[in-house]
Amino acid sequence: MMKKRIEAGEKLTGRTWRADTVQLFLYNAAIWNPHRIHYDLPYTQEAEGHPQLLIDGPLQGDWLTQMVYEWLGENGTLTAFSYSNRRAAYVGDVLSTVGEVTAVDGDTVTLDLRITNQRGEATTVGNATVVIESGH
Amino acid sequence: MTVITEELKNHVGAELPPFEFEISRGDLKKYAVATGQRLERYLNGDEAPLLYLFAAMMPVVPLDRLLPDGRQPDSGLMPPLPLNRVMAGGSEYQLHRKVNVGDVLVCRQKFVEVFEKTGAEGPLLFLVFENRFETRDGEPVVTERLTRIAR
Numbered sequence: 001m002m003k004k005r006i007e008a009g010e011k012l013t014g015r016t017w018r019a020d021t022v023q024l025f026l027y028n029a030a031i032w033n034p035h036r037i038h039y040d041l042p043y044t045q046e047a048e049g050h051p052q053l054l055i056d057g058p059l060q061g062d063w064l065t066q067m068v069y070e071w072l073g074e075n076g077t078l079t080a081f082s083y084s085n086r087r088a089a090y091v092g093d094v095l096s097t098v099g100e101v102t103a104v105d106g107d108t109v110t111l112d113l114r115i116t117n118q119r120g121e122a123t124t125v126g127n128a129t130v131v132i133e134s135g136h
Numbered sequence: 137m138t139v140i141t142e143e144l145k146n147h148v149g150a151e152l153p154p155f156e157f158e159i160s161r162g163d164l165k166k167y168a169v170a171t172g173q174r175l176e177r178y179l180n181g182d183e184a185p186l187l188y189l190f191a192a193m194m195p196v197v198p199l200d201r202l203l204p205d206g207r208q209p210d211s212g213l214m215p216p217l218p219l220n221r222v223m224a225g226g227s228e229y230q231l232h233r234k235v236n237v238g239d240v241l242v243c244r245q246k247f248v249e250v251f252e253k254t255g256a257e258g259p260l261l262f263l264v265f266e267n268r269f270e271t272r273d274g275e276p277v278v279t280e281r282l283t284r285i286a287r
Contacts, residue, residue: 032194
């Protein structure tokens, strides 16, 4: 990362996530989220009509920021970030983060980010702006 | 025909009393493990990943006040709505500086905007809330615009 000049079209290194019930439990405990759709499967299926436990939207937002943080390393700063959940993601889904540089303006770089499921559908989309520290 | 009522319009500008919270290393380390972070500064709890701030917004209320679906009741900032199914619409963040362990942040929450669009299945109401995270001295740290969609 940051070993060469950054140009529009550069791809960020993505990561594949397979969140299971243990990760969902720990995440929702860590953020103090008691919503049953993340841990109570009978309720989730019978009362809310979902096929499986839902993977939290903000957790997917976090995964997008992780891709940016790891791409940046110590060479820059995240200054703006947005994300939006587009469809439900469930335990058992294979979710992949994807990112690409869309513009470079001096030290300011904008990024297009998304998470797709095993069917290639976007579950979460986002954008980020980072400022690269001079010398990198 | 608009679904935005006068009551809803009048709710724009409503604010909650600010609240303070401290960024603790133990909480950051748990969050880092739960989210699968790989960078040392997060695993060691030195710095808060941006989305950790979502955890800070979760109210801590007694068990007997939780709703049947497990959730905490909505804060007083959510206006009375003519549409009853509410979904997350996403967040936009401006980061003014990093959030570090030991920081004490003040969060100010405000209902800032309501607008509507016509969806395939009827009207959609967009409710926009601003969450301003500041230091006790008023230095901005992170500003979030959070959208919820009612249909």
